[in-house]
Amino acid sequence: MKSRLLLMLAYLIGWTSWLVVSRILFLIYQPQTSQLDGSTLAGVFAHGLRMDLSTAGYLTVLPALLIALTPGLAFKKVSIPLRILTFIELIIVSFITVADLEIFRTWGFHLDITPLHYLKSPREAAASVAASPILSLLTLLVALLLVGNYCFNRLIHRFISSVKPVRWWIATPVLLVASTALILPIRGGFQLAPMNVSTVYFSPVAFANYAAVTPQWNFMHSFLERNKYGANPFVFFPKGQANRALQVLRQPVADSLPLLSTSRPNVILIVWESFTAKSVAVLGGRTGVTPQFEKLVHEGLLFNQFYASGDRSEKGLIALLSGFPAQATASIMTLPSKAAKLPTLGQKLKTAGYATSFYYGGETEFANIKSYLYHNQFDRIVSKSDFKPSDWNSKWGAHDHIVYNRILSDLNGAKTPFFVSLFTLSSHEPFEVPMPTVFPGKEEESLFLNSMYYADRSLGAFIAQAKKQPWWSNTLIIITADHGHRLPVLSTDRVRDFHIPMLWLGGALKAKPRFIDQIGSQTDLAATLLHQLHLVTSEFKWSRDLLNPQNRPFAYFAFNNGFGVVQPNRHLLFDNTSRQLISARGDVGKQDIELGEAYEEESFQDFLNK
Known part of the structure; x- marks a missing residue:
């Protein structure tokens, strides 16, 4: 024994x-x-x-x-x-x-x-x-x-x-x-x-x-713990206090700055895979990675203090199309019964008379994207199976230029106004692109930069062709990202991994090209766009109009069991497990941490309530 x-x-x-x-x-x-x-x-x-x-x-x-x-x-x-x-x-x-x-x-x-x-x-x-x-x-x-x-x-x-x-x-x-x-x-x-x-x-x-x-x-x-969503793990305040703390973010009634020449323009939303601000020189990123986008910056409105809500594609799509913030320990898109209760831009614009469509060169079954797209009530969903096998040039599916060409073809004589949403994929791992190498090297960073260059070139070619179409003069094009990326490595400041561009341009844009310095998040796209279209935004409770002059500059993002908050001249990263700051820049005070905690508590409770 x-x-x-x-x-x-x-x-x-x-x-x-x-x-x-x-x-x-x-x-x-x-x-x-x-x-x-x-x-x-x-x-x-x-x-x-x-x-x-x-x-x-x-x-x-x-x-x-x-x-x-x-x-x-x-x-x-x-x-x-x-x-x-x-x-x-x-x-x-x-x-x-x-x-x-x-x-x-x-x-x-x-x-x-x-x-x-x-x-x-x-x-x-x-x-x-x-x-x-x-x-x-x-x-x-x-x-x-x-x-x-x-x-x-x-x-x-x-x-x-x-x-x-x-x-x-x-x-x-x-x-x-x-x-x-x-x-x-x-x-x-x-x-x-x-x-x-x-x-x-x-x-x-x-x-x-x-x-x-x-x-x-x-x-x-x-x-x-995978099924234990019965209680909110992020309760930091007595009942009702978190909601009261967030009142400082509630926008007073004010007229948004009008940007468009019409209240019913066509809208094309381009969600660029991993489009980090670190790949855009004008935003402090690497030079020569996105030259076509840099040219387009001079034709439109660049929101230069824009942040991803989360660190995964499905979280970014939810934030952009539903104005719903990412969760630190959950993903609502992977829970179709909850995602089905979210408001969506697709629904809203379809009700307003728009013909709606969604394009993605890959398979929409991934991460429950398809069920969410159906919830958006898109009239047409074009995905990998809609392209010829000869056009499947990557492990994910059809490359960006193939999908852009399909959109141009489909919009020839299409009903207007239309809302087209495109989710690109060529700049996703494993970064395989159909063009000669621009950034030499076999290491991951060089492959990533090369894929970004290709994605940028495809975008530039699409915009050049779009300008020749009869619908261009009445079209707003919005270019942003699903999330940022750890590459290219420019510094140890992880907040930069969540910094992404958002550019508005097109024939329907009457405002002169300039930078918009308002701090905001992917969740704010819905309210910002819908207000320009004179549509009600009350269903999008987490979305704030970035063009409202009374708006308080603020961005919140979530990562694995933690969150970040960006405000003028300061930002912070907070770890939920240790209950301490991971990093902070500027004059960060207790009230800044508590504002982030209140946002996390209330948004997760909203997630549970769905």
């Missing part, structure tokens, strides 16, 4: 050691590790050890029960199922270790159930990660499995000779008590609160805290 108890303990220590090795791999893989000093790195391991032990406790439960419930068998007979069970666990643990390396590097947060929302569209999910070093990661996975299997088999073999059958009525109760004792490391100790992510947070450096989190524990917790 002693040998069996020692084997349980060896399992707990073995899994803990394996998770420590995984953390070492994580730190080696992430470029931010170079920013950590020696004491902070030591803190990562010291604080992360509690979560490693908790995860190891979960992994030891099934082997411990197998050992406890088979005391009468010779251990050689028990070792086979024990080896099989261990190898299955090793596959799961190693897969999460490897997948988390690239997910954190790309998205800035540990693996959770977010990628599972995309598995309904496996082809698109594969295309999304195609820019990752797949071969290297698979090689690492195989290496982990081989080494891990060898180590655990040696551990099991170590006890074969010394473990002998014992009477079950003596051994089983004792071994079950020992198995039950695993609750202690699982919950993280004797403290009142059980193990949670904030338990391992210890540093003012956000990456150090993230590095202390065990990805296997994080994924398991996310999976178990």
